[in-house]
Amino acid sequence: MIIHTVKKGETLYNIAKKYGINFNALLAANSSIRNPALIQPGQVINIPRPAVQRTIVIPRESYGYNEMLNDLQSLEELYPFIEVNSIGSTVMGRSIPAVKLGHGKKEVHYNGSFHANEWITTVLLMKFIENYAKAYASGKKIGSFNIQGLFDTTSLWIVPMVNPDGVQLVQGKIATNTKAYQTALMINSGSRDFRGWKANIRGVDLNDQFPAHWETEVSRRAASAPSPQNYPGNAPLSEPESRAIAEFTRSHNFRLVSAFHTQGEEIYWGYRGLEPNESQLIVTRLVEVSGYEAVRYVESDAGYKDWFIQDWRRPGFTVECGLGVNPLPIAQFWDIWGKVIGIFLMGIYV
Numbered sequence: 001m002i003i004h005t006v007k008k009g010e011t012l013y014n015i016a017k018k019y020g021i022n023f024n025a026l027l028a029a030n031s032s033i034r035n036p037a038l039i040q041p042g043q044v045i046n047i048p049r050p051a052v053q054r055t056i057v058i059p060r061e062s063y064g065y066n067e068m069l070n071d072l073q074s075l076e077e078l079y080p081f082i083e084v085n086s087i088g089s090t091v092m093g094r095s096i097p098a099v100k101l102g103h104g105k106k107e108v109h110y111n112g113s114f115h116a117n118e119w120i121t122t123v124l125l126m127k128f129i130e131n132y133a134k135a136y137a138s139g140k141k142i143g144s145f146n147i148q149g150l151f152d153t154t155s156l157w158i159v160p161m162v163n164p165d166g167v168q169l170v171q172g173k174i175a176t177n178t179k180a181y182q183t184a185l186m187i188n189s190g191s192r193d194f195r196g197w198k199a200n201i202r203g204v205d206l207n208d209q210f211p212a213h214w215e216t217e218v219s220r221r222a223a224s225a226p227s228p229q230n231y232p233g234n235a236p237l238s239e240p241e242s243r244a245i246a247e248f249t250r251s252h253n254f255r256l257v258s259a260f261h262t263q264g265e266e267i268y269w270g271y272r273g274l275e276p277n278e279s280q281l282i283v284t285r286l287v288e289v290s291g292y293e294a295v296r297y298v299e300s301d302a303g304y305k306d307w308f309i310q311d312w313r314r315p316g317f318t319v320e321c322g323l324g325v326n327p328l329p330i331a332q333f334w335d336i337w338g339k340v341i342g343i344f345l346m347g348i349y350v
């Protein structure tokens with residue numbers, strides 16, 4: 001049991017939220033409070049320790065859109081301070097959720113599964129949401145990181161799956177009698193093996209869609225029509241998924257963004273010399289905690305982090321998690337986790 005002394009302006013509700021405990025559990029631990037709406041500065045409140053929590057996010061093969069939605073619902077119930085809302089919808093009408101953790105002024109954004117066959121990044125982000133929330137609720141540190149402090153200074157926004165339709169396609173979960181599937185089948189040259197598919201459901205590469213030298217990217221890329229990968233679309237932000245993440249980004253004031261991809265164990269941190277000086281300092285720390293390699297420039301434009309660096313001149317990163325052939329097998333999960341957990345935490349801390 002922790003003892004909390006009420007400060008001016010505090011309500012029982014925001015005390016419960018601050019400690020990440022259920023409001024009713026807080027009331028139950030303070031039976032002397034007759035009217036929860038009337039608490040006084042200086043009054044002493046008992047803060048119950050949350051019960052040992054069950055594990056929600058279980059990394060497993062074919063962890064897809066529905067598994068993510070179910071886990072988000074369970075996480076919201078268990079940790080009521082987590083906020084989940086939608087940033088828009090996919091071509092097929094699936095809602096794209098965003099998760100908010102923390103209540104600080106500083107805003108940080110992470111996203112995963114821009115590319116369909118890189119869906120293991122969704123599981124990594126979901127596991128991070130769970131562990132970050134759990135550490136906050138139980139008042140524990142992760143490594144040397146003070147999670148209470150990070151929650152107070154930072155609002156972390158995570159979009160775990162930018163491309164839900166594509167992930168479902170790669171995992172064989174799109175009904176074969178739908179028009180969307182038949183079109184994808186044609187784009188995939190008639191093959192029902194979609195493991196090489198990175199695009200959204202209609203064959204546009206969402207990470208080639210951003211207004212950052214998009215025309216240059218068009219002339220560089222081989223695909224001039226819908227394709228499993230590398231087709232930038234017929235205009236920047238032509239797709240609902242890329243538009244949703246662009247509008248979401250514009251409606252915030254992110255100090256740093258990281259897009260999680262697979263594979264290569266590399267961190268891309270520059271874009272045409274537009275990145276701020278501190279990007280180099282930050283990537284040095286990300287390398288220290290992960291063992292990944294920092295790469296400044298590649299022959300590529302129109303990516304999400306390119307656009308973020310260009311328009312905001314703030315630190316933007318593409319993190320290529322793991323090593324192997326996409327989709328990476330889930331058996332690699334904990335090995336990858338051990339290296340990216342530091343990247344997740346350091347990006348909030350810096």
Ligand SMILES: [Zn+2]
Pocket residue numbers: 114115118261262
């Ligand atoms: Zn990728």
